[in-house]
Amino acid sequence: MNNSAKICPSCKKPFIRNHTPESYLDENCFDCSFWLKKITMPEEDEKRRVIVAGQHYMMGANTFGPMGFGGIRFAIHFNDGRTVETCNLWCQGEIPERFRAWLPDNARFIPIKKEKMKMCDFFDVEDWMIIGPLSEDLADDEKNRKQNEEDFNQEDDTVV
Numbered sequence: 619m620n621n622s623a624k625i626c627p628s629c630k631k632p633f634i635r636n637h638t639p640e641s642y643l644d645e646n647c648f649d650c651s652f653w654l655k656k657i658t659m660p661e662e663d664e665k666r667r668v669i670v671a672g673q674h675y676m677m678g679a680n681t682f683g684p685m686g687f688g689g690i691r692f693a694i695h696f697n698d699g700r701t702v703e704t705c706n707l708w709c710q711g712e713i714p715e716r717f718r719a720w721l722p723d724n725a726r727f728i729p730i731k732k733e734k735m736k737m738c739d740f741f742d743v744e745d746w747m748i749i750g751p752l753s754e755d756l757a758d759d760e761k762n763r764k765q766n767e768e769d770f771n772q773e774d775d776t777v778v
């Protein structure tokens with residue numbers, strides 16, 4: 619681990635590389651790397667990306683394992699006309715202002731039929747065709763980001 623502070627070429631802020639090497643894109647800080655990777659996401663993942671009101675979400679495959687939002691069902695209408703239901707939606711947080719131009723809203727949440735308002739039961743979902751990273755990857759993404767936010771807040775506390 620390299621503990622000397624570097625300057626992020628994207629946001630120009632000093633940072634310390636204290637996450638795993640894969641967390642970083644080139645010389646960027648964790649936060650910028652996180653969002654730059656979302657901007658340069660592989661095309662096949664694009665259809666699983668959900669951006670509503672500046673919040674970034676990803677639909678995971680419906681597999682056994684951890685489920686985003688504890689398996690709560692969401693109905694999503696995309697600007698391209700698709701309507702998808704998923705029980706495995708993961709939130710990556712609010713897109714920072716500086717990246718919004720590259721990550722504009724692409725969908726909205728729509729009400730789901732009342733009889734379907736329940737936790738996921740795996741075999742009753744309509745996005746089986748969605749292939750993508752397993753929930754574990756998205757869960758790690760969320761965990762790393764929360765950890766980074768905590769680290770950042772702690773650093774703030776010590777500075778003040």
Ligand SMILES: [Zn+2]
Binds near residue numbers: 627628629646647651
């Ligand atoms: Zn940065």
